[in-house]
Amino acid sequence: MWSRLRQIPIKHPLAFGVVISTFKTSASDLLVQTVVEGKKEIDWKRNAAFATFGCFYLGGVQYAIYVPLFGRLFPNAASFAAKPIREKIKDLKGLTALCGQVFLDQFVHHPLLYFPVFYGTREMVMSKDPDMMRMLRTYRENMKEDLAALWKVWVPSTFINFAFMPMWARIPWVAGTSLLWTCILSAMRGGDVSHGEDLEAPFPTGATFTLVKEGLDDMFACPVDEDAALAHLCISGAGPDRIGHVARMARTIADAGGNVTYSKMIRLGQEHVSLMHVSIPPEKRGELVDKLHNNKDLKSLNIRASPLVRRRTGTYQNAVAGFKIHCVGEDRAGMLAAIAEAIASRNMSIEDVQTEIRRGEQNKRDFVVNAEVVTTTRMDQEDLDSVIAEFKKLKEELNLRVVDIRVHMDN
Template sequence: MSIIATFARANPMAFGVGFSCAKTSVSDLVVQVFVERRENIDWKRNAAFASFGFGYLGIVQYSLYVPVFSRLFPQAEKFAAKSLREKAADFKGQAALAAQVFLDQCVHHPFMYFPAFYMTKEVVCLGMEASPTKVYERWSENFWPDLFALWKLWVPATAMNFAFSPMWMRIPVVASTSLIWTCILSSMRGGSDETAAEVNAEVLHEKDEERGGEVMLGFGGVDARAAELFAQGLARRVSNVDDYLEKSPVVRSLTRRVTPAEQQEPKPVQTQGLAHLCVTASGRDRVGLVTQLSKWIYDRGGSITGSKMLRMNDDFTVVMHVISKDKTSASHLRADLLLGEGATKDLSGLHVTAREIKPSSHPGSMREARVRCTGYDRPGIVYQVTEVLASAGFNIDELTTDTIRVSGKDGKTRPFFLLEGVVTAPEKVPIQAFEKKLEGLRSSLDAKITVTWS
């Protein structure tokens, strides 16, 4: 340790840069392996964190904390060397300490640190396709949640560092403290920025190819009956497919259409000024989980306007649309959810994500239709059906898929596929071209596909 301390004192910048680079890389690896439990390490993401640690945390922060702060606050190092009693009597030194913390936490981090982090991640992950516009959008969207999460750890840590550390020790202390912070940042901002639709489309296509007759879950959500069947295993034997499909509650209307209250004329809802969040939570299922989760959100000013819940054996997943009175309240709520602030012990095992979304605005010229597909299961069926819908301009609002076992005349069972969804499309849909593609799809899949306009 004495050798390391001697080297750090003699070569503060080299030591700070190397330590920051290694520490940032290790922190992200810890999150990927032990928190996210990834089977394959995302080395591009890790390279983004390592590059950020080397270039910004090492070089830029050293230049800021040592040469710049030394000139702005020439008595800072003398104040750090004083005893606690001397510090308590040095009011000018205390004021300089407060000014350093303010500059670091309210100027440096929000307007230099976070933009540099998002830009580094964008450049390393996307190369020439990196977009400064997207970097700005992500920085501005995440501004307050990032800052609130930062302050909870770094305001007290920075005050202690500037109050007691000599100049050459500031970067090593920052790097050591940021071991925890980088884990938080990796959990909050390390993942891909793909949209949910892109991720789901990729997952569905891969699952279609690899798993064939197993259960497949669709884009938008799963209704209550499909979730129940999935949890129970979906092992069924039916001799008459058509009779089963006509009588089975599996293919009833989607949940948003079956309650009498929702069939009445909807009352207008005042949404002006409201902020919207998409919140997902997943973890081990237990009695009272939904109650605790909804109370947690309610206590922080959030209102759940819509949700999709699914229990798979002992695991539970929910996706919720949450509104808050304004963007500031939504940012506070989002930060609390991401950091687990105020969560009860019963919610400690949940993995929660939250992001701000824009309210939906379907133009008046849009039409709604209900899509239904039934037939023997085969790889790629979800991909092929949704591809035809997308080519005609349909946007998927809800999609539920299910697979059951059906016995044929020969007594053998085969997986039978059920798909039902709600889509929206412009008034001027190319009906003839769409019907031609649909007929070709019916023939190639040997399936019954219907599109019913609302």
């Protein structure tokens, strides 16, 4: 039985590759829908579309490219793959053919055929009103990031594929690498609205890589709301920077029986700024405030202690949706104001925002915004699409290179 099964991919390489590619693409999309997006009901129409893409393009078209076409262009490819490593190293013609296959696959096939087909499929599946010109514009905008992300993963994999895999195993190798990467990426990325299709694709795009190293924090856990039996204080301090400021503040709080649950400290030029959320038994609150104000070593910080109550930022008391917004563009006046106004116009509350200046391409100044935003309004897909559309418009108005939006819905 095992002997017969082993012969299937050798005797029927095209059918075997089609089946593997179809299953892989379908399984990747199911993984994203159930694990990453947390859907209770599977979108079988979407899954069927990606399974079709895997069947006809990944299994069929790529087989035609990797096996018959490359087999004719590089007639010694199969024999080179079967040689032991020692003989491969000595085979100059074989190594040249190997590099030629990798070059054609990664620098001709993918930029000119694979990506356009993928973006076309995505446009047909994701858009209510498909527009091929819009698809081409999107690919042109993402091309640099897309190819950089693709090559990091697939150039090494392609070398292994063309150097060691027999002809019948080329498509299964590609499918296996693609499935493994999609699974890893899905686990790292979390839920995504503006680039959700990146997770469903057979490869990661540049938009995916922009935030791939970041995790999705729990946006709905506010430390002020944690324990109603305790008093909560917002303690801030700002003044000339000195070594030990943080240590002295933290020690004073600890000695008074307080607990720092959330804090941020930063040095801006010669100035030091500290912000802490402290929980403490109500009867010890006055003692802590007195110790902070009477500590001579903290006088230069102008300590301010304010009592906190359960969150009352306007009408925001129970957030049900959280957004992480990441924007990058060449620095110009008014960028933060425009982004903050777009958020406020949606009746959403900014929980945290950080900005910085970086050196971008051609040594230009890039302005970077990272904002965490929440809303109490239940949002359906149409609402989310509207938010994305507004930020796409903002991207054009501010000439931003990157606008990434990740969303987390509180079920």
